[in-house]
Amino acid sequence: MLDVFPPFLVYFLGAALLPLVPKGHLRSALSLLVPAIGGWLIWTMPTGVHDVVQLMGVDLTLIRHDKLAAVFALIFSLAAFTSLLYACHVRDTVQTIATLLYAGSAIGAVFAGDLITLFLFWEGTAIASVFLIWARQTEGAYHSGMRYLIFQVTSGVILLAGAALFWRETGTMAFERMTLGSPATWLIFLAFGIKCAFPLLHTWLTDAYPSATVTGSVVLSIFTTKLAIYALARGFAGTETLIYIGAVMALFPIFYGMVENDLRRVLSYSLIGQLGFLVVGVGIGTDLALNGVAAHAVASVLYKSLLFMSVGAVLYRTGTAKATELGGLYRTMPLTALMCLVGAATISAVPLFASFATKSMILSAAGYKGYEGAWLVLIIAAAATVVYTGVKVPYCAFFGADSGKRPKEAPWNMLGGMAITAGFCIAIGIWPQTFFAFLPYDVDYAVYTTSHVVTQLQLVAFSMLAFFLLLRVGLYPLATGSVTLDADWIYRRLLPGVIGAIANVVSALWTRGADIQQRWVHALILRLYKTHGPEGRVARVVPTGSMVQWVAILLGVMLIVTFVS
Incomplete structure (x- = not known):
């Protein structure tokens, strides 16, 4: 039984119901109603820990409400409302659903009280947000979206690995303040850093945001990086x-x-x-x-x-x-x-x-x-x-x-x-x-x-x-x-060039080695043919007298060896 109704469920339910509502003003009204209800739930939510569930012996805290979480959740709700209002003229259901799922996942991550719940919503923001880039329906947007998704999913995978190590080291999944004293916390720190666009890890942002749709870039500017700031403020x-x-x-x-x-x-x-x-x-x-x-x-x-x-x-x-x-x-x-x-x-x-x-x-x-x-x-x-x-x-x-x-x-x-x-x-x-x-x-x-x-x-x-x-x-x-x-020139141009050059060298060496091997095998086969072929020394007819002579010689050698030994 839920202690309080999780605000993120409002966004998920709204996204599920949206395709069932006729296009037009009614659908736009529903999309605006969702963040309004979500914001009201956050505003009236009592402070404290709520909705703790147990999964395979691990306590998962779906709602951990304090003033730090409330500030970020409220601004996310307000920004979701204004961005959806800004996008009311867009008749693209995919973008609206993606925006609701994106906002709901970000709010869910803000209220997460443990690393597993944080990971689930962390990846939710990545998967939902990429559709705001792909919705532009250009080849450039597709490739930018793929690069964006690689960065975001990689961040989630690193976070999950850090959470697993953290569980092994401490026996808890609680998302509280940490120190950079172990591989687990360094992995978690790196995961947060990718989403926060740390130097050299920032290129997904400048690549993807300008490639998104008109309204998609607005939505993207709100949630991902600010969620990472919240995670850093909470954890580090x-x-x-x-x-x-x-x-x-x-x-x-x-x-x-x-x-x-x-x-x-x-x-x-x-x-x-x-x-x-x-x-x-x-x-x-x-x-x-x-x-x-x-x-x-x-x-x-x-x-x-x-x-x-x-x-x-x-x-x-x-x-x-x-x-x-x-x-x-x-x-x-x-x-x-x-x-x-x-x-x-x-x-x-x-x-x-x-x-x-x-x-x-x-x-x-x-x-x-x-x-x-x-x-x-x-x-x-x-x-x-x-x-x-x-x-x-x-x-x-x-x-x-x-x-x-x-x-x-x-x-x-x-x-x-x-x-x-x-x-x-x-x-x-x-x-x-x-x-x-x-x-x-x-x-x-x-x-x-x-x-x-x-x-x-x-x-x-x-x-x-x-x-x-x-x-x-x-x-x-x-x-x-x-x-x-x-910095994306490193992995979009330099590394492919270096890898391509290495591949050419390896290919040339392989071709040269294969050619040398082929010549050696051919020479060996030719030599064996000359020895064992129909006209070879082994296959040709030898006179009987010659064979008797060789038998006598071998017999003499054996007698000498036997006598000496």
Whole structure:
């Protein structure tokens, strides 16, 4: 008997019922009702451990509800609602079902209290989400989806292996805080790192997200990586290694974001950079830092999905998201441009927007704990984010050189999804203390201090000035139609080339060896033929007298040997 009704079941039931409902407004209403009910169940759920079942002697905790889980589950529910509203014009049942299963699996993983339950939902997110890429129905999307699925399933397999070793080492499957002291925890850490897009493990994100459908990229930007952040915060808070990993994640996307032409790929790199802030916060591990992680994860879901929505609306109306083919769209898409500006202001941490309140908590935690190097890296990354995302994306899409395109404004449902998301970006920025009440730990943190406001305004202003000055003098890296090499070049080009060269060498050696062997066998057969063939020495007729002579000789030899011995 269930103690509480698991919220993820609402999503699974909704996905099962959806094909039975006639297409049109009724089906759209059902898809929106599902996250609304799921969110209400999470909001009213009592704190504590619920729904523990036993499987082959192992306790599986389906629901472990605390404030950390609640924050992530609630933002997942809200984001599922806004993304489904944004996608109401899409008459593709597969995408809607995939979105519901994806969101339900992510929420189920958030509430998982043991590693086996986490693994099941972990793989559920992988299998459901890949259909949002394949739904684009292009050859490129198919191959991107396959590469994405390989990474995601590999993460799950590694997680399962780590869970098995963890059970053998500790005798428990409880998903609690761990340390990197055994092969089991290192495997679990690696599994989380793949989904979190750690450096060199990140290429699935920048490959798959721009390859998805217009609405699919919005949904993808919400769940997978934020689930990984939650898993790290739950399992590895305070692990100092994460500080260095996060610092690298915050820095390396800067170059790619500046030179990339596809605006959805720019946002994908920017997403990795923002994950770097969260990973650093998890590595610091203090109450303030973890509050900052939870808060900034919420803000990141909001502003990143809003930016993907606005660029997706441009792609939907114009058929392209390339910076070199856009510009001047504010004339006919003013509301979409306004929503994009809200997302840009939020990711840039402009005062009165959500990220101003949330990002500063991680920076303050780094300063309080004496991680000056990490603090400096994050400041540089924050300034660069303003340049390559906060200014570049709206400028190239809406306010740059006029492309001559005059598309219609985005559909009402797209604008509705963007408006709700933008409203939360502004509300959190204006009333941060109300939002902070939902965070995991009780920490007194003042956001709107004079020094903080002035410092952040200066950072944003100088970053914007740097962008336009570099653009004016021609020093800003211009986006081109060329392909930017990333770490995936190693396994998509270098390794196949190396393996192909090795295969050619081995094939040549094998052919040469086979040729030598064939010649040797042929010579041996010829020699045997000469000896034993019809005309050979053994087969030819020998005179009787000669044979008697040889018998006599052999007999004499035997007599001599016998006499000597």
